[in-house]
Amino acid sequence: xxVLLVEDNERVAGFVVKGLNEAGHSVDHAANGRxxxxxxxxxxxxxxxxxxxxxxNIDGLAIIETLxxxxxxxxxxxxxxxxxVDERIKGLRAGGDDYLTKPFAFGELLARxxxxxxxxxxxxxxxxxxxxxxLRMDLLSRxxxxxxxxxxxxxxxxxxxxxxxxxxxQVVTRTMLLEAVWDYNFDxxxxxxxxxxxxxxxxxxxxxxxxxxxxxxNAGYMMCVHE
Amino acid sequence: xxxLLRSSAVTWAVGYVLVGIAALAAFAVxxxxxxxxxxxxxxxxxxxxxxxRMSEVFRREGAAGLADFIEARIAMRIPGERILLFTxxxxxxxxxxxxxxxxxxxxxxxxxxxxxxxxxxxxxxxLVHATLPGGYHLLVGRDNTRFLPLERxxxxxxxxxxxxxxxxxxxxxxxxxxxxxxxxxxxxxxxAAIMQGNLSHRLPVRRSADELDTLSQTxxxxxxxxxxxxxxxxxxxxxxxxDLRTPLAELRSRLEMLSLTRPSPAETFAEVEGAVAxxxxxxxxFNALLRLAEIDTGSRRSGFVRVDAAAVAAEMVEFxxxxxxxxxxxxxxxxxxxxxxxxxPVLLAQALSNLIDNALKFGAPAGRINVTVGTRVDGTxxxxxxxxxxxxxxxxRPNATERFFRGDAxxxxxxxxxxxxxxDAVARLHGGSLELLDNEPGLRAVVLLPAAPALxxxxxxxxxxxxxxxxxxxTRSAA
Numbered sequence: 013x014x015v016l017l018v019e020d021n022e023r024v025a026g027f028v029v030k031g032l033n034e035a036g037h038s039v040d041h042a043a044n045g046r047x048x049x050x051x052x053x054x055x056x057x058x059x060x061x062x063x064x065x066x067x068x069n070i071d072g073l074a075i076i077e078t079l080x081x082x083x084x085x086x087x088x089x090x091x092x093x094x095x096x097v098d099e100r101i102k103g104l105r106a107g108g109d110d111y112l113t114k115p116f117a118f119g120e121l122l123a124r125x126x127x128x129x130x131x132x133x134x135x136x137x138x139x140x141x142x143x144x145x146x147l148r149m150d151l152l153s154r155x156x157x158x159x160x161x162x163x164x165x166x167x168x169x170x171x172x173x174x175x176x177x178x179x180x181x182q183v184v185t186r187t188m189l190l191e192a193v194w195d196y197n198f199d200x201x202x203x204x205x206x207x208x209x210x211x212x213x214x215x216x217x218x219x220x221x222x223x224x225x226x227x228x229x230n231a232g233y234m235m236c237v238h239e
Numbered sequence: 240x241x242x243l244l245r246s247s248a249v250t251w252a253v254g255y256v257l258v259g260i261a262a263l264a265a266f267a268v269x270x271x272x273x274x275x276x277x278x279x280x281x282x283x284x285x286x287x288x289x290x291x292r293m294s295e296v297f298r299r300e301g302a303a304g305l306a307d308f309i310e311a312r313i314a315m316r317i318p319g320e321r322i323l324l325f326t327x328x329x330x331x332x333x334x335x336x337x338x339x340x341x342x343x344x345x346x347x348x349x350x351x352x353x354x355x356x357x358x359x360x361x362x363x364x365x366l367v368h369a370t371l372p373g374g375y376h377l378l379v380g381r382d383n384t385r386f387l388p389l390e391r392x393x394x395x396x397x398x399x400x401x402x403x404x405x406x407x408x409x410x411x412x413x414x415x416x417x418x419x420x421x422x423x424x425x426x427x428x429x430x431a432a433i434m435q436g437n438l439s440h441r442l443p444v445r446r447s448a449d450e451l452d453t454l455s456q457t458x459x460x461x462x463x464x465x466x467x468x469x470x471x472x473x474x475x476x477x478x479x480x481x482d483l484r485t486p487l488a489e490l491r492s493r494l495e496m497l498s499l500t501r502p503s504p505a506e507t508f509a510e511v512e513g514a515v516a517x518x519x520x521x522x523x524x525f526n527a528l529l530r531l532a533e534i535d536t537g538s539r540r541s542g543f544v545r546v547d548a549a550a551v552a553a554e555m556v557e558f559x560x561x562x563x564x565x566x567x568x569x570x571x572x573x574x575x576x577x578x579x580x581x582x583x584p585v586l587l588a589q590a591l592s593n594l595i596d597n598a599l600k601f602g603a604p605a606g607r608i609n610v611t612v613g614t615r616v617d618g619t620x621x622x623x624x625x626x627x628x629x630x631x632x633x634x635x636r637p638n639a640t641e642r643f644f645r646g647d648a649x650x651x652x653x654x655x656x657x658x659x660x661x662x663d664a665v666a667r668l669h670g671g672s673l674e675l676l677d678n679e680p681g682l683r684a685v686v687l688l689p690a691a692p693a694l695x696x697x698x699x700x701x702x703x704x705x706x707x708x709x710x711x712x713x714t715r716s717a718a
Contacts, residue, residue, distance in 0.1 A: 095530075096529075097533070097539070098538065168557060194554070194558055196588055197585065199523070199526070200592050203562070204558060207562040208558075230512075
């Protein structure tokens, strides 16, 4: 995918550009608000990474507001050192689609960008069911089956599985799961999410069945059909 | 003197004195009016009656008869007696006790109040006069001097009253001022001492519960809060330095070893990963501190909504259940129906998460954790997280909510020692408190929250509280 990075800190920018390039994405980098606004308005990107505080008169939120006013709907991830809930809400009100606080793990950034970029691709039309390999989830009757085997799930497990299936072949991080499945945006110190995942795995991956949930080191989990 | 005039107590006293004098003056004026009108008029009526009677005598017995009548009356010498004069048409005296017809009498029948010469000196009198048939003139009057002492007494007592009022007013003002000034000075001195850095000073509070005592109590409350914050801050800078030094030292030696020994790439990467974990620990401390700072400013209070504490607790218990199960710990959640409180759902969830997390970490292996949510008789909502682990010793309990406090039990366990501080801060933000009690054995953490006021907006859009969620969070209602 094609990414625009608007970030003034050279080391952070260099790190993100390198990481994204290695993951196979092309990156344009703007080091100030003016260049950022110019590039984001003139080129087409799959996703934009926007630092909030930029040198010059134009800050990240101003760029986002300008883009949204002109009808540009490119998904934007806001990158900021401001971690307060209020700041988050401000950023999302301005038109951002996701908010990541510095310092961040690169895996987290990559997973979130992936999710944002695919959200626009896949959109349109209410899905009635999800399918990954022979795992099927009926969203209306809320029934989950693997092959012919019915899998009974708790409501929260259903939600967790639904999120994983909707993000098939994408890395989802623990924080993304916490936010999406439990609505918690703080970090529980113990590995609670991992335990939930392993419990879910026991239910959907029988001994003779192929595993569907893969643990991605330093990042999170990915649902995919192993070859 | 200047200071005396500037004092608000004196200003009030002077004001009250002026108002009092004005009231007294209004009273005196109305009394004076009643005096002159009613008493003066009845006196005039008496004079007119006299005059009528004498006119009657004149009509019956003629001028000579009236002259005799008048002379007889005068001869009786009644005290305060009338002034009588009977003259012919050319104002020549026929009878009476006045030498000459007084000048300056009006034409009307209204009584005239003038001064005439009588018995050799000038006295105030009230007169009525009439012209009788045949051109005779009759003058009937009364000596006014005997009312003079009364009037004088009236005005002097009025003056005394004004004087007393002024004296008491000013005296009272000075007394009130002295009392008030002493108290205000007391407050000022205490506050000045506090400004010098001695935070332990408190204002004296008496039992009278007057306005100044209420003010003193409020100020004392404020001082408690400030002292708590200042202590926290100074304690925190020490603790931060101390707590960050450990991971930073590890990080430093790790990196130094790497550059010294230059091991194989595989080993190098393992070390680098360890270094990242060290940094993550440092970041964790900072995040917790930032969250605490955010809570302590109280700015989150503006976003308070009606939250069901029981539901928050139930969700959190459900969230931790698998992790507890893995450790062989049984978690139960009991509540007596919905328990609404006014609060921040995210922070309440975090507080509960910290408490359950603590119980999981420090509770007994294969033990149990009981979470109960209930309402006390006075309406206070109480959230209890109790475990049956070693608990916190009675000596350590008061310090357990201090930032970076780590009891003996927590040595060697992961964590930064901010968990209970955050719970305490969240409880205080909500106007409640955190109590740590002995569960015999174990820790019994009780979060007390005031009941929600009846009128409060229902839960806000959950996605707004949890900004930054990925798209699937919109499906919350499906759960």
